[in-house]
Amino acid sequence: MPGLSVLLAVVVFPLGYALLTSFYDYTLIKPTYDNFIGLGNYRGMLEEAYLGTSLWVTLKFVIASVVIEFSLGMAVAVAMNAVTRFKSFYYIILLAPLLINPVVVGLMWRMLLHSELGIVNYVIGLGGIAPINWLGNPKTAFWTVVLVDIWHQISFMVILLLAGLSSLPREPYEAARMDGASPRLCFIHITLPLMRPVIFIALLLRFIFAIKTFDIIYIMTKGGPGVATDLISYFIYRAAFFGLDIGRASAMSVALLILILALTSYLYRYMRSFK
């Protein structure tokens, strides 16, 4: 199959390169493969002070954003599927955030959430709430980043789920309606099971994209305040471009990859087992 060979080429080449580089002392100062250091990079990585914190923050971020995006996204997708009028109007608005690229999203929200001069604090002030330190307080900053990510990416989930919902067959619903089932029962016992493959994919893709979240952090917080928003992709980026150590960054990426693969196959088996 031609598709297969292209895919393999596209996938294996960078993977192999990353794997290979992770075993060498390959820095931007001396980009040569002369210095084989085996697991040296991996060992060094474990000594990195804030790696554990970064992984933990990433985990929290991914779970928070995926869970919220899925729940809200499903609600919106169901609503979209149920209406007939104004559908295109809603659809267009839905698409808008996805078309705004992450750099602009980050800068826009930085402007809106400026603690002294931002319109958001002004508006909530009108409602009597004290101004919130959106990006300066470590705890708030984490949730701010989650919320911005949700604002930006939820439509992705909605589109996928909507595509799945709209390709569901009508019969089971008609049968259930005749049996007198309520909409909620229909949803739980018909929609969700039928949607399983689509839900799995949506969750998986969103999960992977969430782990790769980079631009929002880069633009809005640079991993701060402190280490509250230090996502792993930004961590690795710093190792590569500030620390100039591509070997180390490759090792971290490979380790991350193995972690994700493990989680993914677990999720896959789990979902398959429901059949």
Next chain:
Amino acid sequence: MRRVVSAILPHIVLIVFCSIILVPLLWLLRVALTNKLQAYQIPPEWSIPHIRNFVEIFTVHPFSDYFLNSVTVAIGSTLVALPLAALMAYSFARYNTGGLPLRLVTLSSQMLPPVILVLPLFNLFLKTSLLNTLPGLIIAHVTISLPFLAWLLVSFFEGDIILLEQAARIDGATRLQAILHVTLPVAAPGMLAAGLLSFILSWNEFLFALILGGAQASTLPVGLSSFQTHRGVEIALLSAAAICAVLPVFFLLPFMRRHLIRGLSLGALK
């Protein structure tokens, strides 16, 4: 009464949702029509809007280049990636080629941070003179979207579709006819969603465009980022550019809408 509520409820949900999305964007539009001073003025003052920012991004900055490049690369990479991904997805769904391991490997290159992926690609492009070219960027974006699309489409090629296709085969159709007349139409919403996803991935992609592109091949994300100057963010220009980047899609979508609706509702039909 119940019927009225259940008819209105989805609309309420959607209206709330759309407002949350729309309001910040409307504010962005407001900033685009004023200047940096007004953007940060609290309490906000309202003045006569002007379109100077919109003019400036076209005259002083090559906005139209950025936009056209982005459109070209996004559409190009989608057109290349979608068929390839469909082939892959079909083979996964039908023959379970390689089983779970292969499917996981497919996605694994995308689990690496883009930083790691960009350097080998850069070296490759350097040797093949693909740097700073639009075809080069298209190929680079295909490498990103192909794994995702393949995975995405697999779920649309599984399930009841198999039964439908087999039913068509039993009725005497060849495999190709079955695919063309049964499988593809039923999977159409998925294909559309996948195409949309691929377009969006490419549209927003930044790192590859930065490193592998150049003056002749710069896309919107790179161009918009350059509004962050050493003297601060030129927020008014940035807002104008962001609005311009999104607006054309709003005009295009009503046309696409007809096809989208057909695709979305065909799936529900039998």
Next chain:
Amino acid sequence: MLKRLFLVVTVFLLIGGLVQAESIRLLMESVPDTRYIQELLPQFKAETGIDVDMEVISYIDMHSKLVPQLISPKGSYDAIVVDFYWVGEFTKAGWLMPLDDLVKRDNFDTGVYVPKLIELVGRVDNNLYMLPFYNYSMAIIYRKDMLEDPKEQAAFKAKYDMDLEIPKTWDEYWKQVEFFSRDTNNDGKTDMFGTVIQGQRGDCISMQWSNYLYALGGQYNDSNWNPTLNSAAGVAALTAYREALQKFSPPGSESYCFDEGFNVLAQGKAFSLQTFNIMFAGFEDPESSKVVGKVAITPNPGGGLNGAWGWAIPKSSPNKEAAWKFLKWVESYEIAKKRALLGGAPTQTKIFVDPDVVAARSYYPILGEILAGAQQFPVFTYTTQLVEEMGRELNLAATGEKDIKEALDASAEAFRKLLIKDGKLSK
């Protein structure tokens, strides 16, 4: 007949080939000078016939873009600009072409540059690698209308028994910062701030805090590269910084960077801040500032942080000779002066006091002063990494999540490790 045609065509092609414009590609960042140079480019073309293709990207993307270009044997850019952060890195990796031979050959006078700038973005270990292009050393920008207000002066004298004038010492400045932080509408919250802390983790906090360090007499390292930033002066500096953050600066300053800080002062909500001198022009622009005509600039007591970009010719440059021609042209006195008149940030000593320039921009002599007293951040191979790690520690201390001494010790330790890695310190 055919032969003659063939000859004519060949001659045409040859002439066409000779006459074909040489062209060079530059990678520049989006600073105002870039635009001014773009305006002056037709003059270069007229003088030398070389086309200049300028690619402009934002400064935060520059490093990522440059590095792959520099590693490869043949890059796409003939000349580039290098931020002082990367001087150590680029020269250690051997990516830049030394310019000494060209300078000697063409009798280019490097003495025209402010000495501190040649040190920062010019010479490395006795070789000249760059020509200073653009300076952005830090200074204090303040509201002179508030200083000159007789009511304020009287109140200040009453409170501190000191005259309210342009701050020359840190003590003076600190008192002014305290004095001007106030609650002007009696709602219980400070809304006028003495200063604006730009404390975002990483680059922003490291740059601004450096000024505090220098003002309190500290240094990053001694002449043997031993880290000294965790000395008593360092602790005093970080303590003051945290106090400013908590008492005299808007809430949320922990996440501010230079743009946010600019906007607070520009909206008239602050008295002063330490920032890049190039931001000054922004305050004078009615499109972004409410305080036009009300601000002035003065050197940071103890010396402000020096910052600059330099022109360089990478070893991977396809056309080094043409690039050098461009460098000589753009840094000639005539062009540098034109850039300054348009509003650029000069690097040559004489320009700051050139009568035409001073007439157009009266604060330029002060800029000259600022540059003369500027302090240099440690420039070595891993400067960027140091800024990053120190930036994290400083931010943790500033938000109160980490003890000040601990944070400084951690930064000094990180600094030491990087110096050892670079070979500047022995284990």
